[in-house]
Amino acid sequence: MNEINQNSTRAHKANEAFKTRMNRQAILSFGVCVHCGMCTESCHYYLATKDPKMAPAYKADRVRKLYKKYFDWTGKLLPKWVGGGELENEEDLKELMDITFGSCTMCRRCSFNCPMGVDKALLMRTGRSILYEQGIAPQGVIDVAKDQWETGNQMGVSEEEYLETIEWLNEELQMELDDPIAEIPMDKPNCNIVYAVNPREIKYAPQSLLAAAKIFYAAGESWTMSSKGWDNTNFGLFSGDNKLGAHMGNLVFDSVERLNGKMLVTSECGHGYRATAWESPNWTGRDLKFPIFNFLEIMVDYVKSGRIKLDPSLNPFKVTYHDPCNLGRSGGITEEPRYLLKQSVSMFQEMYPNRADNYCCTGGGGAMSMSEYSKRRLETAVVKANQLKETEANIVATACHNCVDGLTDLIKHYKLKMKVKLVGELVADALIIDKKFITPTFKAPEIEEKLILMVDDEVDILTYLSTLFNDNGFNTYTATNYENAMEFLTTQKPDLITLDLAMPGKNGLSIYKELKTNEEYKDIPVIFVTGVNPDNPGQLDHRKFIYEHSLPKPEGYIEKPVEKELLLKIVRKCVEVKVDNLN
Amino acid sequence: MDPHIISILKHEVHLIALFIMGTVYIGKIIWIMRFKPMVERTPSKGNKQKAIINSYLNIAMPWEMESTRKKWYVWTEFAIFHIGVAFAIIVSFIVSFGNESLIDKTIFQNFFMVLFPISFIITLIRLARRIFLPVNRIISHPDDYFSIILMCVWFFFASWFVYDLYNTLIMGIYLAITAFLIAYVPFSKMSHYILWPFSRYYFGKHFGHRGVYPKVRVQ
Numbered sequence: 108m109n110e111i112n113q114n115s116t117r118a119h120k121a122n123e124a125f126k127t128r129m130n131r132q133a134i135l136s137f138g139v140c141v142h143c144g145m146c147t148e149s150c151h152y153y154l155a156t157k158d159p160k161m162a163p164a165y166k167a168d169r170v171r172k173l174y175k176k177y178f179d180w181t182g183k184l185l186p187k188w189v190g191g192g193e194l195e196n197e198e199d200l201k202e203l204m205d206i207t208f209g210s211c212t213m214c215r216r217c218s219f220n221c222p223m224g225v226d227k228a229l230l231m232r233t234g235r236s237i238l239y240e241q242g243i244a245p246q247g248v249i250d251v252a253k254d255q256w257e258t259g260n261q262m263g264v265s266e267e268e269y270l271e272t273i274e275w276l277n278e279e280l281q282m283e284l285d286d287p288i289a290e291i292p293m294d295k296p297n298c299n300i301v302y303a304v305n306p307r308e309i310k311y312a313p314q315s316l317l318a319a320a321k322i323f324y325a326a327g328e329s330w331t332m333s334s335k336g337w338d339n340t341n342f343g344l345f346s347g348d349n350k351l352g353a354h355m356g357n358l359v360f361d362s363v364e365r366l367n368g369k370m371l372v373t374s375e376c377g378h379g380y381r382a383t384a385w386e387s388p389n390w391t392g393r394d395l396k397f398p399i400f401n402f403l404e405i406m407v408d409y410v411k412s413g414r415i416k417l418d419p420s421l422n423p424f425k426v427t428y429h430d431p432c433n434l435g436r437s438g439g440i441t442e443e444p445r446y447l448l449k450q451s452v453s454m455f456q457e458m459y460p461n462r463a464d465n466y467c468c469t470g471g472g473g474a475m476s477m478s479e480y481s482k483r484r485l486e487t488a489v490v491k492a493n494q495l496k497e498t499e500a501n502i503v504a505t506a507c508h509n510c511v512d513g514l515t516d517l518i519k520h521y522k523l524k525m526k527v528k529l530v531g532e533l534v535a536d537a538l539i540i541d542k543k544f545i546t547p548t549f550k551a552p553e554i555e556e557k558l559i560l561m562v563d564d565e566v567d568i569l570t571y572l573s574t575l576f577n578d579n580g581f582n583t584y585t586a587t588n589y590e591n592a593m594e595f596l597t598t599q600k601p602d603l604i605t606l607d608l609a610m611p612g613k614n615g616l617s618i619y620k621e622l623k624t625n626e627e628y629k630d631i632p633v634i635f636v637t638g639v640n641p642d643n644p645g646q647l648d649h650r651k652f653i654y655e656h657s658l659p660k661p662e663g664y665i666e667k668p669v670e671k672e673l674l675l676k677i678v679r680k681c682v683e684v685k686v687d688n689l690n
Numbered sequence: 691m692d693p694h695i696i697s698i699l700k701h702e703v704h705l706i707a708l709f710i711m712g713t714v715y716i717g718k719i720i721w722i723m724r725f726k727p728m729v730e731r732t733p734s735k736g737n738k739q740k741a742i743i744n745s746y747l748n749i750a751m752p753w754e755m756e757s758t759r760k761k762w763y764v765w766t767e768f769a770i771f772h773i774g775v776a777f778a779i780i781v782s783f784i785v786s787f788g789n790e791s792l793i794d795k796t797i798f799q800n801f802f803m804v805l806f807p808i809s810f811i812i813t814l815i816r817l818a819r820r821i822f823l824p825v826n827r828i829i830s831h832p833d834d835y836f837s838i839i840l841m842c843v844w845f846f847f848a849s850w851f852v853y854d855l856y857n858t859l860i861m862g863i864y865l866a867i868t869a870f871l872i873a874y875v876p877f878s879k880m881s882h883y884i885l886w887p888f889s890r891y892y893f894g895k896h897f898g899h900r901g902v903y904p905k906v907r908v909q
Contacts, residue, residue, distance in 0.1 A: 131727040132892050139885040142829045144819075145757040145764065159828040168829060180718075181833070181877045189879070190831035219905070220757035222768070223886060224745065224893035385900055388731040398733075439735050439901025463905045464756055 117241045118194040121203075124237040125173045136230055137174035139223045140164060146227070149220035151466050152210055155487040161210060163217035167227045169206045170234035200243050207234035208245050209480040212471035213345075214432040219463055231472075236347025244346060246654045247476030252342045252351055259358050260338035262306040262660065270334060272309050275680050279313075280320050284540070291320050294366065295331035300405070301368035302332050303339035303359050303383065305376040305508045311664060312508065313676055318535035319374060322406060325538050326414040330372075336362035339373040341382035345473030349390050356387025363397055371399045375529045377431030377507035378471070381438050401434070403443040403506055406534055410450055417537040422452040426533065427500035429458060429514060430465040431507035444506050444530045451537035456498045466491050468505070470513020478651030488517035495523055506530045519666065557682045558582045558599065562592045562618065563607035563636070568667070572605065572636070575671055576678070589613035593621075601631060603681050606661075608637040608649060616652045623658045632681040634663035636674070691862040699865040700786040707869040714876035715884050722888060734899045741898020745890045754905075767812045774809025775841070777802060778848045782868040785861065794855060802852040810845035813838060837878050844871055 142164055147153055152161040175182035175191030182191035213228035254263040277290045308316040323330050336358035343352025363371045373380045384399040409415040428448055434440040441462040448455045469488040503525055514527045559581050561572050569585040576583045586592035608615035622628040663677040752758040752765040784792055817838045820826045847864040854860055875881055897903035
């Protein structure tokens, strides 16, 4: 009985919360729909499944029923006549969560195909917000939002780890540019640019921050990063929590003001740019004294003004471009990446449809953090996969870290022969700098004695990794299963473990859990080096596993076939950061 | 039909219906304006005015959206249907308050004799689509069915009326349905045309502000 009461209480609270969410734009989008169904075929969820319940108008109606019940004049008297209704119980809440979080990436493609001008993403976000307020959301969204509240960034990166990573990146940068004074400036006041990044760049994709640093270096830019308020991402956008939106916005804006920067530049992150440049000023209610740009706009300016020079022959690939929804449909950035790609790659292939008509990468709206819906996400990604396939490109460039993850997942799933790169990375690869880059294959003295334990059931992979690590100055030990690995750990403590997830017997996730819950081993950095079974992507969903068992995130995640430069970068980062920690 | 009843339908009933519609519409506009609009605090990146105009003209540019580009026949139906609605209302006004003989002019009558039956057929197609297409069925509520059936019946009698201008029974039915329609519209989904100008305005303003709209299309 208590449970029923609690259930109905949550539903009641969600209904009440809805009544407080209306502004003029919202009531118009809720009220003007005529159920013509013209939006249906603009949605990749519908196109892939042909399920009528995936039609945008149907999904919007699950939220709209509250508007009809509480705001529509006829609906107040005759709710059923106009499709009005309330959230009555836990089942209703669950259904609404499945629709607003699990069946819509808020990409706005349907909004742009609606003759009435209904902004369905606004309706979905309203639905998300009333659920989130009751604590109802996919676990990943709740966890990431919690991280943003508590640590100021979505991956829970501590200030120490952040600064150490930047320090390590400085060394990489100096090495690559052969310039001992090249650096990523930290907390430098009065710079032209304060650069805010996606925490993924600190944690898993340092190559994109390194690329940006090279470009700033080549342009002779006066720039800095901030030790506080450096995360441009904002889960307030995805959870519907405007308070979190304002909190994250304030952190970044405060940094710019504290450092007296002339402008704020967000790195290549679609929702990060939208949230920081467009939504956060509204959520925070601040009238900013500085402009906000996306890194793409800055790069275009560098090229046009001759501050950087590019050689397209350095990228001898056929490259296509995927417009991130938050840039193409919500940020007004469509031509800049095209301009840059045409200057930095030897062959640019347009994707169709494109710009504001492009299909979502399927990872938008926070979908990459919702492991509950991974299977559906990949099923609906067939639309994007077909679109990519038609380009026959070797590389799909994009300007959003979320899209990188979404596209990488679907490329793996649909076995496409292409790689994903950020526009900035391609621009950095095409840079002409007087000082020649040095390929980072040297043996750094401080890492020579470091020991890596590699756990993988495939012997040829172990051989490959051993050779790679040994050639780069590491000592290695290989284990083909759980028993071997644990036996080794009783005798020696490695500096790093690379772990395959799909192994017979006790799989990698179980080993990971054992490591991270054991006082003796929990500090050893772990990198997942694993393949994905395209036929069963959810089989070893590490994100879900980690959330469910409240484990810390791994220090790195690399998919097979391994990209060796990236792996080496992440390995070096983990080992060096750990060394500093010990010091 | 009794000329007295026809006269009441033409004048008193029609005026009452118009009064109801006008009152509710004014009330609705006041109600809409009571909600605070979301205001952008950032400087505009695009041309808002151009975007708002484009947003309004979108209705007349079937090439603008993928949905209308691909389903050009639905857009064509939409265009004819709404022209039909406008003229069927105009005809009722002319009959009630204007010079009835105007409709009798061959050129107008011929035009209505083509437009209204086509509009009637389109309402049938729309009704069939709502009943038989799974997506349209699942998104339809009683109000959607009632509204399209009402339009269907209305066009049927409007068509009959313009074919047989001096049949008072048909005229009476046509005027009665028109009056009911006018009074019912503000309470139904058909009130979208009072919301549409606001909705398209804010759509254009929002996306124009952010430099997204009008869309760049280089296919």
